[in-house]
Amino acid sequence: MSGGPGLDEVKEEIAREIGRVHKESYGEDATNVDVAVHDGFVAVVMDIALSPAERTLIDADDAASAETTRESYQAAIGSTFVAIVEHATGRRVTGFASSNNVAGAVPWSAEVFRLHPGPST
C-alpha cells in the first residue's frame, strides 16, 4: 500500500476500533495503539492494562495463568479483530497471530494479520 491520507485513515480506523473492542470485551483499556500496514500484513502493537485479578496472579508468581487468560481472550475475540482489519483495509485476512506480554514493566500485546493479495470478497 502507498502512503498518504488513505493509509492514515486505515491506520486510524484500525487503532480506534481495536481499542474500542478491547475496552468493551475485556473491560480494560488498550493504549498507545500503534498500527503498521504493509502489502502483506498489518501489525498492531498496544499497551494493555492489567486487571486487578491479573495483577494478583502475577504478584503470586503465576504470570503464566494471566498470560493463558489473555491467550484465551485473543482466541475468542480474534474474529472480531480480523473483521476490523478487513473492513479498514478492504483486504481479506488469511491469518491472525497474537502475543501477550503481561509480566514486564509495561504489559503489551502484538497482533499480526496476514493479508490476501487482493481486495476483500
Added chain:
Amino acid sequence: MDRPNSPGTSPHGPLVSQLSREIVQLHSRLYGRGPTKARSYLHSEYAACILEEIFTTAERTLVEAGSGDHVRDTRKKFQDAVADEFIGVVERVTGRKVAVFLSQVDVDADLALEFFIFVDHEEAGTAAGA
C-alpha cells in the same frame, strides 16, 4: 438440629451482614469488580457465602465464546492465591478459626460459593446434635 441462620432473624444477623459486606469488598478489590448480590450463612460448623454476578467483562466474553472451563480454572488458581485473605475476613468477623476453605464457581449461573469449615466444627456439631 442447628440450622443456618437468616439475616435479621437471629443473633447472628449483624455478623452475617458484616460477613457478606466484607467478602464483597474483598472480591471487588481483588477482581476490580464486586458481585452484585451476596448471601451469607453462619452455622456452628461452617460459614458459607454465595456471590452472584461475579464475572468481569473479560470473563463474560470468554464464557460466551465457549471458554467457560478456562474461566473456572483461572478462578480456582486465583482463589488459591488469595485464600488467606478470604479466610482472614471470616476469622476476623466470626472470631472462629477456619480449617478448610473451598471455593467454586458456576460459569452458567455467574455465581461463586465460598465455603469455610471451622477448626472446632466436630465439637460444635456434636454439641448441636446432642
